[in-house]
Amino acid sequence: MSTPVPPPPQFPDPPAGGPPPVNSATAAQKVKGPAIALMVIAAITFVMQILSIVAHILGISFMGAGDMSQLEGMEGMEWMAPLMSGTFAIVSGLVVMAVAALVFFGAMKMKDLQSYGLAMTAAILAIVPCFSFCCTGIPFGIWALVVLLNKDVKPAFG
Numbered sequence: 001m002s003t004p005v006p007p008p009p010q011f012p013d014p015p016a017g018g019p020p021p022v023n024s025a026t027a028a029q030k031v032k033g034p035a036i037a038l039m040v041i042a043a044i045t046f047v048m049q050i051l052s053i054v055a056h057i058l059g060i061s062f063m064g065a066g067d068m069s070q071l072e073g074m075e076g077m078e079w080m081a082p083l084m085s086g087t088f089a090i091v092s093g094l095v096v097m098a099v100a101a102l103v104f105f106g107a108m109k110m111k112d113l114q115s116y117g118l119a120m121t122a123a124i125l126a127i128v129p130c131f132s133f134c135c136t137g138i139p140f141g142i143w144a145l146v147v148l149l150n151k152d153v154k155p156a157f158g
Helices: 024-058 080-084 086-111 116-127 137-148
Strands: none
Touching: 024 086, 024 116, 024 137, 086 116, 086 137, 116 137
């Protein structure tokens, strides 16, 4: 005597037409604020770096001409003077300018819902403290990341 075998379970058919349609207007509204904030921060950083490089070239920079009076009471910090002026400061300023330009371009793409990868790169670079003016990019970079990782925003990028 054999026992009857129950039939296999029936699963419902997946919904026709794939995932629900993406509302680009809603996604554009969500990315608008952080994108504009990143563009403003990147522009300020870029301008400040231009001024800093000009100051270094003219010799009116922080600790310019070996002036160590700013380090009084900070024994062992003499190694900072070459890092705050001269060729190193100019080269690092150029690097920060390049990163600020990349953040600005990525924020423009984010605002237009284009190039998700570049928008994510801009948001992440804005969080790095040395790539934004006085660390102002940190909260706006985090805001941009939160918005970009939203399940309604990511599919809207073309």
